Amino acid sequence: MRSHVLFISGRSGVGKSTAALALHERLIGEELHHAVIEGDYLDLAHPAPHLAFPEAELAERNLAAMWSAYRSLGYRRLIYTNTAAVLSLPGLVTAMGDSPLVTAVLLRSSDSHTGSRLARRNHGAVDPATLARSGAMADRLDGEAPTCVRRIDTDGLTPAGVAATLFALTGWAEDSPATGAR
16 A cells, blocks of 8 residues: 655644644544654754754654654554645655655644634743744745645634544545445
8 A cells, every 4th residue: 555645734833733633533533544743843953953954854864764664564644744844845755765645735824813822832922023933934835835735724623624624635534444435
């Protein structure tokens, strides 16, 4: 069976991790084997390796190692979250090493919704500079993401609603033993 990766990207505070967790819970309910990798942690260090040592491609190397380990155990579905994954799809796909099917999404939200989410996550007020950086990244992602990337506006959606949309986009429901399909 060919691997299938769902790349979830978006600005800080858009709900990437929350959506991935909601989708994870849904896939458990559907009895679908899968892995979740938080890509933002694959090269979390100081100084930032992607800036200090861009030629090292540390995130891609770490993804290759992790996915190889999952593949050796029989996993074929991957949910990968990362702020800017949609801007580096070819390198990430190559790092997986098995020519996966790719579904790429860009989660989007307004400044007011993002500010509320960041405030909840940070247990209080949001630094205006943080929200401004998040907004600048949102503009960059929307402007530079390839046309193959599906854009999902999350304002007004619950995490389960976002997960349902992601689930539908992947086509994984067709593989679900829970629904009798296969």
